[in-house]
């Protein structure tokens with residue numbers, strides 16, 4: 025959580041995460057660049073610059089595919105949530121790998137002429153009206169700009185500065201970037217391919233991303249949070265028997281906002297489901313040492329007032345709770361973030 | 377698994393026991409996935425074919441008569457062990473610059489040319505040394521061989537820039553290389569048509585305009601595509617030259 029901004033708040037899990045990710049990228053580049061020229065039994069030798077550009081380009085594509093798989097995987101199976109934890113470092117690294125790819129191309133295919141190489145990138149091919157022979161470089165440039173924007177704004181400073189909703193919508197650019205990369209590759213290298221092994225791995229990775237998103241959407245539909253039953257001004261959340269100590273039940277209000285009702289030390293409290301950090305689902309978190317802990321990056325809140333413990337300053341709205349018979353009800357009018365609400369004791373049942 | 381039994385990961389705390397094995401498996405999968413990806417993508421790249429600069433031949437110096445159009449050509453009159461008398465060599469400058477600007481004024485005269493050969497099979501080009509070191513006027517006129525018309529042909533193949541095709545870039549053709557090829561053509565590098573059916577044993581043809589000048593920019597949209605063209609074919613020295621009207625290019629794929 026943030027009191028002051030430092031470049032990265034390191035901890036041992038982030039180190040491990042980055043080590044695994046770096047090792048994977050490193051082994052990819054090492055094998056592609058150093059090993060495969062010896063394996064290929066070609067008559068002619070591919071220029072080192074082109075070979076390296078392909079290594080970095082394909083690596084960036086696979087990295088981006090993995091990054092996009094993490095979200096839906098975590099929705100389908102919560103055990104994947106740790107992969108989400110430090111995903112932004114993976115993203116920043118992808119931007120660097122992609123920049124290296126672009127660098128090799130610009131310094132090779134667009135160099136050596138009398139024109140500036142960056143201008144040449146824009147004017148050398150102007151066949152915009154045809155599909156085959158389309159200047160596919162523009163899709164690459166677009167994707168690269170997206171990745172750079174995302175990497176540059178990945179820090180929590182920007183999150184706070186832009187506000188989480190704006191920041192989140194900017195970060196949906198990752199999808200635009202991915203689609204642009206697919207177009208870039210499909211209209212570029214795939215047009216010339218005689219050996220289709222790369223084409224197949226490319227299609228497989230793209231399909232993986234698409235299918236996982238589809239499955240996650242279906243899953244959400246089936247197991248998504250219940251919409252609240254409106255009876256009068258209060259909204260029914262669930263039966264008291266469905267509450268578990270230390271955990272929440274989530275209800276969706278008619279406006280789309282979600283509320284997490286927690287049971288803590290035998291008492292009910294309700295706070296907004298959206299974490300003040302990146303809108304992570306607080307209701308899917310857990311109470312650890314008396315504090316609601318977000319499943320995404322571990323920001324914590326006092327369940328009675330929605331405030332992060334000092335010295336942190338994050339706050340989320342709270343809601344009033346009442347019991348009508350066995351029904352847990354909430355008042356859909358949110359209190360201002362940080363407002364204390366007296367927790368409601370649960371009746372002692374025989375089984376408890 | 378009920379909510380309360382599921383291991384709960386918090387980034388800054390120790391990884392819960394129940395998750396450790398799972399995360400180890402995921403990490404290994406990622407690592408070996410990338411290993412396999414590199415092998416699959418890296419080791420199956422297409423063969424660009426044997427071509428390139430012949431630095432192994434060393435610097436070549438020959439004499440010949442200059443023909444400036446459609447692109448600078450040298451009809452060799454005094455060869456060496458690599459370049460025979462009677463061969464017609466396409467000339468090019470350094471990088472993506474043709475030899476046009478420097479050599480046009482010497483049309484019909486004999487020069488001594490020095491440079492590096494590059495070739496792909498029968499396609500040969502001489503890259504002149506930079507500055508004024510690449511050629512020396514010998515201040516005598518020489519005969520440019522008369523061109524011999526071979527009629528109009530319908531051919532299928534690809535328009536490339538001759539220099540990358542001859543191996544300056546590997547790979548140096550195709551659609552992924554199109555912008556690079558266009559940039560070469562803009563710089564007056566001679567374009568070459570690679571025909572899918574050889575004529576008289578030749579599969580590489582220099583391409584110029586119908587008027588005998590350089591290829592019109594309207595043809596750049598077709599560079600790198602597999603196309604069908606209809607063009608007049610001529611033999612100039614021992615080189616085949618197509619006179620191509622961009623309107624008579626049809627994209628096949």
Ligand code: FES
Pocket residue numbers: 299300301302303304305318319320321322323
């Ligand atoms: S979204 Fe990051 S901690 Fe909640």
